[in-house]
Amino acid sequence: MSAHISIRQLDRRDRERYFSLRLRGLETHPQAFATSAEEWRTAPPEKIDALLLLSEDNKEPILGAFYSNTEMVGSVCLIPETREAVRHKASLAALYVHPDWQQKGVGTQLVRETLRLARERHELMLIRLVVDSENTIAMRLFEKASFFLYGREPQARRVGDKYYDQSYMLCFLHDFES
């Protein structure tokens, strides 16, 4: 792990770098994300700002991993549910690390930091995520971070003419007695 990587919550000042990094991820790994590169590329700046405002306001934190505090090399989102009956759950989404920075522990650090942030929210009991079933690298990373597989949806995502299965994983944040 590089000593130069720091992780912080994004705000609207990060719009350009977040936009570019996420676009790169969507273009190079279309099967990994529900949003398409085209949807992201054509999104008005206000839409990106709205996402970053949710992060800034701590409603849906987006974490960025930075090299030397300036170059964004990875990101991930924590999206808590808001309706009363499901407020104990949140989703981890949109994990991506720039190819130059992969296999250096950045992805693992982003997931760990997401779990740490989630544990600070006492109402949260579990984190869910959806991952392309062929993405064994990501699934292994999540398993090492205490997520387990609980389901698989056939042909869940379509990219061009190809369909991809999705796997569903979750992580309990606390030991609890039901």
Ligand SMILES: CC(C)(COP(=O)(O)OP(=O)(O)OC[C@H]1O[C@@H](n2cnc3c(N)ncnc32)[C@H](O)[C@@H]1OP(=O)(O)O)[C@@H](O)C(=O)NCCC(=O)NCCS
């Ligand atoms: C999945 C992803 C986020 C992992 O990020 P990362 O920073 O490379 O992850 P880490 O460096 O923390 O590596 C985690 C583990 O995966 C392994 N790994 C990562 N990339 C690998 C690769 N290309 N080949 C083999 N192993 C790999 C690492 O060696 C490490 O293994 P270890 O825990 O046994 O040491 C990154 O590959 C990525 O952005 N992929 C494209 C988008 C994506 O799939 N996102 C997930 C959506 S759910």
